[in-house]
Amino acid sequence: MFAGLTDKARAARINRTLATLYPDARCLLDYSNALELLVATILAAQCTDKKVNEVTASLFRRYRSAADFANADPAQLEQEIKPTGFFRQKAKSVIAACRALVERHGGRVPESIEELTALPGVGRKTANVVLGNVFGQPAIIVDTHVLRLAARLRLSKETDADKVEKDLQALLPPGEWTAFSHRIGFHGRQVCFARNPAHDRCAIAQWCPSRP
DNA sequence: ATCCCGAGGG
DNA sequence: CCCTCTGGAT
Structure with missing residues (x-):
């Protein structure tokens, strides 16, 4: 309980606000089929999506199956x-x-x-990226951002990604899982930010126990 | 020094 | 639970 709301009600408000803030939230990895997204997501570990896209642009021309x-x-x-990184x-x-x-x-x-x-x-993270983005299955994608924001927003007390x-x-209806993950990622x-979160320009600060 | 759309092994 | 694997960006 925070801000006089159950965690479920608070999650719903957070999700709704982020949906308005980031109407175009989506997977930012470049891909044209399930295989390409699977490979791109494996490459995305501890790496920016931008760097992955630079690599896969030529990679996916060379490897097609x-x-x-x-x-x-x-x-x-x-x-x-x-x-x-982690190339071997x-x-x-x-x-x-x-x-x-x-x-x-x-x-x-x-x-x-x-x-x-x-x-x-x-x-699970890689699997959920594929399920949520190309197969249209509800998937909470617990990457570094979802893990960090779930903790700061106190939507989970766990530190283990599977438990989060x-x-x-x-806390959220299945139909929102994938989009919610992307919205959290954008935010x-x-x-x-991991280091200095911009509390002063945060649209969901009113529901965040971590704000100053 | 810390972080980036993690997974596997010990 | 911890550690390693990797290198570039900030």
């Missing part, structure tokens, strides 16, 4: 994705995940959270 990535030369793929791990994950796509799913990207997270290098995901699911990047 799961089989293409599955058969990639690891050393070459490492060089191609180097600017995104990510190259390994992309190749292993795509190999699993070819072997288990006929080269297609599966549409369930269980099958997605069973892919090497694919956790559950808490947020309980995290533009106002509620």
